[in-house]
Amino acid sequence: MLRDQTRLHLALMLTLTFSTGVVDAIGYLGLDKVFTGNMTGNVVILAMGLTGQDGLPIVGPILALAGFVAGGMAAGRLLRGVPKGWHRRDTWVLAIAAGLLLLALIPTAFITRTPAIPALGLPVTALLAVAMGMQAGAARHIAVTDVTTVVITSTLAALAFDSRFGRNTGQTWFRRLAAVTLLALGALSGATLLLVAFWLGLALAALLLVVVAVLGTVGSRSVEEEAAERAQ
Numbered sequence: 583m584l585r586d587q588t589r590l591h592l593a594l595m596l597t598l599t600f601s602t603g604v605v606d607a608i609g610y611l612g613l614d615k616v617f618t619g620n621m622t623g624n625v626v627i628l629a630m631g632l633t634g635q636d637g638l639p640i641v642g643p644i645l646a647l648a649g650f651v652a653g654g655m656a657a658g659r660l661l662r663g664v665p666k667g668w669h670r671r672d673t674w675v676l677a678i679a680a681g682l683l684l685l686a687l688i689p690t691a692f693i694t695r696t697p698a699i700p701a702l703g704l705p706v707t708a709l710l711a712v713a714m715g716m717q718a719g720a721a722r723h724i725a726v727t728d729v730t731t732v733v734i735t736s737t738l739a740a741l742a743f744d745s746r747f748g749r750n751t752g753q754t755w756f757r758r759l760a761a762v763t764l765l766a767l768g769a770l771s772g773a774t775l776l777l778v779a780f781w782l783g784l785a786l787a788a789l790l791l792v793v794v795a796v797l798g799t800v801g802s803r804s805v806e807e808e809a810a811e812r813a814q
Contacts, residue, residue: 590801591668591726592757594794598717598731599761601790603768604775605683605710608783609646612776614697616642618710619718619732621650645704646711653679653715657723666725668802673795675720680791682713683784690781698780710784717791724798728758737761 602619609618616639617623624643631638657675664671686709689702697703714732721731728737741758775782 587668587801590797591724592729594798595721595724595726595729595731596757596760596764597790597794598721599729599734600764600768600771601787602714602717602732603765603770604772604783604787604790605714605768607769607772608776608780609707609710611773612693612696612698612780613703613707614639614642614700616646616703616707618646618650618707619714621647622733622735641700642704642707645708649708649711650715650718653712653717654719655715656712657716657719661719661723664723666723668724668798670799670802672720672724673799675716676791676795676798679713679716679720680788680795682709682716683788683791686710686713687781687784687788690784693780696776696780713791726757728754729761734762734765 606617606619606623609616610623615627617627624646627638628640628643628647630636631640631643656678660675661669661671686706689706693702693706698706718730718732721729728740730737737758741755741762745755771786772783775786
């Protein structure tokens with residue numbers, strides 16, 4: 583049962599990684615070169631934007647960074663004192679994140695072109711960043727090795743470093759490669775859906791968050807019920 587739980591958590595975190603790709607594609611292409619999940623990209627864009635190069639945004643990346651940190655803090659507060667692994671509070675964190683994505687759908691009804699004008703784009707940026715920060719916090723608490731759901735730089739480095747052409751040690755290559763691939767596929771999907779309608783990608787990301795929260799809760803309850811039966 584423990585092995586099944588581990589596999590379930592891995593599958594759910596990989597699903598969130600795909601969702602992050604969707605949201606980041608929408609942020610970068612639809613919200614004027616702003617990432618809402620990949621904060622490394624925002625730091626670089628902000629630094630370059632401060633030099634005035636190519637009209638890169640400044641307010642958007644700052645807002646995204648602040649929102650992401652706020653979301654991470656909120657997740658940490660909600661999960662304070664809870665042992666690592668899936669807990670009902672993780673469900674609440676992901677449910678709130680899904681709610682924020684759904685809330686972000688409201689301004690998109692008025693977005694008729696991309697990138698969106700700041701009056702509409704900045705509120706969406708803030709909501710998405712807070713949601714991604716909360717998602718990252720929950721993923722950190724659930725603690726699936728090599729799958730953070732929002733960044734793959736360290737995962738890609740580990741994949742190369744531990745490969746046959748590198749240190750040549752045993753590694754969890756499947757999950758590492760899957761994380762990289764799914765983030766890319768998510769970005770591809772987000773960019774494609776953006777061509778149809780701005781709201782479609784956000785709706786998909788919110789739906790995936792809800793599905794992950796539900797399946798994670800069902801899986802954790804199954805473990806608790808089995809443990810209770812053994813204790814009787």
